[in-house]
Amino acid sequence: MNKKLLLTLTSSAFVLMLSACGENSDEKEDVNAESSETQQEAKTNSIHDLKPSKVRNDTTGNFKKVTTNGEIKIPEDAIKYYNEHMTDDEVHYIIDFSKNTTTNINEMAGILFVTVYEYQEKEEHDANTIGNGELLKEYHIDIDSGEIEEI
Numbered sequence: 001m002n003k004k005l006l007l008t009l010t011s012s013a014f015v016l017m018l019s020a021c022g023e024n025s026d027e028k029e030d031v032n033a034e035s036s037e038t039q040q041e042a043k044t045n046s047i048h049d050l051k052p053s054k055v056r057n058d059t060t061g062n063f064k065k066v067t068t069n070g071e072i073k074i075p076e077d078a079i080k081y082y083n084e085h086m087t088d089d090e091v092h093y094i095i096d097f098s099k100n101t102t103t104n105i106n107e108m109a110g111i112l113f114v115t116v117y118e119y120q121e122k123e124e125h126d127a128n129t130i131g132n133g134e135l136l137k138e139y140h141i142d143i144d145s146g147e148i149e150e151i
Helices: 002-041 079-084
Strands: 065-066 091-096 101-108 110-120 135-142 146-149
Touching: 002 091, 079 091, 079 101, 079 135
Parallel strands: 065 091
Antiparallel strands: 091 101, 101 110, 110 135, 135 146
16 A cells, blocks of 8 residues: 555656646747747738737737838838837837847827837847847837938
8 A cells, every 4th residue: 555655646746747847848839939930920021911919028918019021111111010000009119130120119199209229139029128229210200291300
């Protein structure tokens, strides 16, 4: 009877250890899957083809991101992107791997606030790191007139 109990306890402990190891593997698989999706998304051909997605660890629910390889020209395409993909209170990040930049776009009172940062490796995977690169340029764009003001 003692041997049976010992065997059961040992087996249970082994199963628990394997389960604990699997949790870390799942997290890595999630990041790898997201990296694969990010690379696939970057192969799109136009603003219309872009599919904004949620940003991990965004506590507001308003952060969205897209990745591209040069299809969006900032600041020229900012209004078109806004009209096609953004809703009230959203903050969008456009990660452009061809230019090594992350662009933040948000709207207030009919003005698009467009900020371009230097891309930081893997920043697109977390709301706490996205858009933390060095500031490169800033624009204010009047949505009605299309007037672009470089700040």
